[in-house]
Amino acid sequence: ADQEIYRASTYAPVNIAVIKYWGKRDTKLNLPTNSSLSVTLSQDDLRTHTTASCSPAFPADTLTLNGSPQDISGARTQACLRELRHLRQSVEEQDPNTPKLSTMKLNITSGNNFPTAAGLASSAAGFAALVRAIADLYHLPATPTELSRIARQGSGSACRSLFGGYVAWQQGTHPDGSDSLAYEVAPASHWPDMRAVILVASAEKKDVSSTAGMQQTVATSALFQHRAENVVPQRIKAMEAAVHGRDFAAFAQLTTRDSNNFHACCADTDPPIFYMNDTSRAAVRMCEAINSSAGEVVCAYTFDAGPNAVVYYLAEHEDVVAGTFKALLGGLSGWEGKRGGAVKTAESVP
Numbered sequence: 214a215d216q217e218i219y220r221a222s223t224y225a226p227v228n229i230a231v232i233k234y235w236g237k238r239d240t241k242l243n244l245p246t247n248s249s250l251s252v253t254l255s256q257d258d259l260r261t262h263t264t265a266s267c268s269p270a271f272p273a274d275t276l277t278l279n280g281s282p283q284d285i286s287g288a289r290t291q292a293c294l295r296e297l298r299h300l301r302q303s304v305e306e307q308d309p310n311t312p313k314l315s316t317m318k319l320n321i322t323s324g325n326n327f328p329t330a331a332g333l334a335s336s337a338a339g340f341a342a343l344v345r346a347i348a349d350l351y352h353l354p355a356t357p358t359e360l361s362r363i364a365r366q367g368s369g370s371a372c373r374s375l376f377g378g379y380v381a382w383q384q385g386t387h388p389d390g391s392d393s394l395a396y397e398v399a400p401a402s403h404w405p406d407m408r409a410v411i412l413v414a415s416a417e418k419k420d421v422s423s424t425a426g427m428q429q430t431v432a433t434s435a436l437f438q439h440r441a442e443n444v445v446p447q448r449i450k451a452m453e454a455a456v457h458g459r460d461f462a463a464f465a466q467l468t469t470r471d472s473n474n475f476h477a478c479c480a481d482t483d484p485p486i487f488y489m490n491d492t493s494r495a496a497v498r499m500c501e502a503i504n505s506s507a508g509e510v511v512c513a514y515t516f517d518a519g520p521n522a523v524v525y526y527l528a529e530h531e532d533v534v535a536g537t538f539k540a541l542l543g544g545l546s547g548w549e550g551k552r553g554g555a556v557k558t559a560e561s562v563p
């Protein structure tokens with residue numbers, strides 16, 4: 214029994230915000246200055262796969278990502294492990310016959326099928342998968358919303374990757390973060406023809422981390438406070454309505470404007486932060502051109518803390534949107550064609 218190994222595996226999908234999280238009001242607990250809203254992408258295309266195991270034979274907690282050992286001494290990872298062990302202790306107290314997994318060391322192995330930290334939301338899928346793999350290993354009776362409270366402490370955006378479809382993260386008001394949680398706005402089946410194509414302008418690691426970028430923005434941008442207080446709250450409501458009403462034109466306008474507002478705040482910090490590059494701006498112009506030649510809004514771009522574009526569109530416009538991007542950019546250097554296909558939104562997270 215001393216050598217017994219307990220194990221659980223899970224996948225978590227990537228989510229891409231259409232109303233961005235940018236700014237922390239509490240850096241320790243990852244509490245945001247504003248609510249955010251995202252679309253979960255298909256796990257077939259972008260996902261993290263994680264296996265968590267524990268055993269009396271393991272000498273230390275370890276984490277391996279894509280085959281390389283990772284430092285897990287950071288406060289974020291430690292917060293997730295501490296919270297999960299604490300919940301496991303309650304399970305063990307209620308059932309004295311259950312094995313004392315909370316006292317054993319954890320070995321976690323994780324793999325992404327996309328470039329890490331290139332603004333492709335790897336930390337979101339990564340922490341969501343880590344938290345759910347351990348929750349499964351521990352047989353915790355926790356709902357996705359409860360797990361979102363824990364995943365948020367690993368990486369803010371991770372709390373939204375515990376759900377499929379259209380997901381909001383409410384900023385909450387409690388100083389302890391107990392109401393800073395994710396919830397489902399609508400399942401993917403509500404708007405099943407939504408598609409996303411990712412244009413990989415660069416698979417390099419980003420140069421300003423989201424944590425550092427947010428800190429600098431909160432500390433120095435004059436536009437930022439206006440964004441958090443006056444811009445985002447209305448947009449969250451309008452975006453929920455656009456999703457509920459399957460109103461693509463409204464969804465698209467809110468998505469592109471919010472991306473531009475977020476990048477304007479980044480440019481407004483001291484020193485300025487530029488996540489978008491010339492290739493990114495070419496994608497913006499191309500979306501504008503596709504929409505004006507279609508005579509209606511058929512595509513919406515958004516950029517996270519990196520140069521890659523995510524373009525949302527409806528399946529009926531696959532040819533004009535994904536087709537145009539493939540035809541025009543496929544042969545150009547600086548663009549990787551490998552994510553050129555449609556990415557369906559995930560129906561649900563298992």
Ligand code: PMV
Nearest residue numbers: 230233234369370423517518
């Ligand atoms: O979760 P973090 O700390 O990696 O921050 C994510 C920030 C953005 O991707 C730019 C926006 C978002 O809401 O996901």
